[in-house]
Amino acid sequence: MKPHSAIKLDLFADEHHRKKIDSLGDPLVEIESHIDFAALAMEVDRVAPRPMSPQGGRPPYPTETMVRILVLKRLYNLSDEQTEYQLLDRMSYKRFCGLANATNVPDRTTVWTFENRIGEAGAKALFDGVSAQLLQHGFIARGGQIIDATLVPAPRQHNSRGEKGLIKQGAMPADWKPAKRRQKDTDATWTKKHGKSHFGYKLSISVDKKHKIIRRIETDTASTHDNDSQHFDNVFDTSNTSRDVYADRGYPSEEREAWLKENGFRNQIQRKGKRNKLLSECQQRRNKRIAKTRARVEHVFGAIEQMGGKLLRTIGQARANFAMTMVAACYNLKRLVYFEETGIRAL
Known part of the structure; x- marks a missing residue:
């Protein structure tokens, strides 16, 4: 031309x-x-x-x-x-x-x-390496922690009822050829949220209120309930300078509330009404107050979604865990760069 x-x-x-x-x-x-x-x-x-590369190899x-x-x-x-x-x-x-x-x-x-x-x-x-660099810059966990989870969709599988039954039993349909097996995610699970069905995995995180940095993460399949004690325990951050613990109405339990009180934490978990026992006006006001702070974790999930982290391209839980962990690391990396570029200093 x-x-x-x-x-x-x-x-x-x-x-x-x-x-x-x-x-x-x-x-x-x-x-x-x-x-x-x-x-x-x-x-x-x-x-x-x-x-070690073989002799003569690249x-x-x-x-x-x-x-x-x-x-x-x-x-x-x-x-x-x-x-x-x-x-x-x-x-x-x-x-x-x-x-x-x-x-x-x-x-x-x-x-x-x-x-x-x-x-x-x-x-x-x-x-962990990015977290360590955040700490080196003085961005310690402050203001209390917010615990929440988000569903991470995976490519939906189109299996017959018989195939689904075999997969639930940990088996593989005999007529699936190796190429087909590589394209089938037998680890991801289904769950329902707000009346809609979701297929994939779940990312649980603990974010500090002050800096909105992801401090702890836990990955699992979508069917794991938010109230799962192991998930809550695994993302719980004892390093936060505040004793406030925020979470939505999917997390309350008598055992959890007792543990928080026994260990000196302030319970900021929203109450959940029951069919025969509605929330009082006082409890509703408390939920509304907590929601204003708890909403900060939604900013984190929104940023992850902008990075494409709310949709997996991978097959299997191991690679899904890898992808979700990398997304969390890159979110924190961007957060540190934002603090440094805007001149925000740790307090």
């Missing part, structure tokens, strides 16, 4: 474009300036050591490069295929991952293999 007269050709055009991107404000440059990716890579290597990409790629993938809700394409196409992505002058960039198989190699332990190491 013949260049238009208004278009000027320049051998240094790429450099001009990079400077223009920086002047407009590249969010990846902001992330890089505030997040210690080398430290995150060390945490991943600690729980999932790099494999050495694996640096862990830090792959961690940066995983962050890109979750921040922008990319599939493995889209991740490979964007790494080839976008200069800002290549620069962020240290691949600007690289002959080869990790392809979709490399990304998939790395995720499988580090597994849930690697994702948890990244979550």
Whole structure:
């Protein structure tokens, strides 16, 4: 195509474009300036050591490069295929991952293999690593904790009644070929919420009221009830400087209220009415007061949804757990960058 007269050709055009991107404000440059990716890579290597490459074989990409790629993938809700394409196409992505002058960039198989190699332990190491950097910047848990859960949909399965029966028994239909089995999520479960059926998984979190940072997470299938004591206990954060514990009406129980009182916590869990025993006006006012604070956790779930974290592309609970943990880690990472860029200091 013949260049238009208004278009000027320049051998240094790429450099001009990079400077223009920086002047407009590249969010990846902001992330890089505030997040210690080398430290995150060390945490991943600690729980999932790099494999030794065979003699004469191509050495694996640096862990830090792959961690940066995983962050890109979750921040922008990319599939493995889209991740490979964007790494080839976008200069800002290549620069962020240290691949600007690289002959080869990790392809979709490399990304998939790395995720499988580090597994849930690697994702948890990244979550803990980001949490540690938040604490290093002084953002400790303050103001009380808010506990809640959200459903994370998975691709719906179209199985016959007989197939569903076998899956519930932990078996696999004999006529399913290996290729079909790989596309069938036999771990995800169904549940009902507000009269609607949902298929997938559940992410339970504890968020501090002051900073809206995810402090603890727990992952499970969708059918797990919010009131499950193990989930509540696993996300309960004892490090918060406030003794207030907020939750919605799906969490109250006599045992829980007794435990909170015995251990010196202030119960800010909404009351739930019963069929033959409606809430009093005083209880309704209390619920309304709690709701104003508890709503802060919905801001967190909203941010996760904007990152695409409320829809899974994966098959099976192990990969679902990995994806949900990575989304939580990337949310906290963005939160730290936001604090640093806006000049908000820990109190």
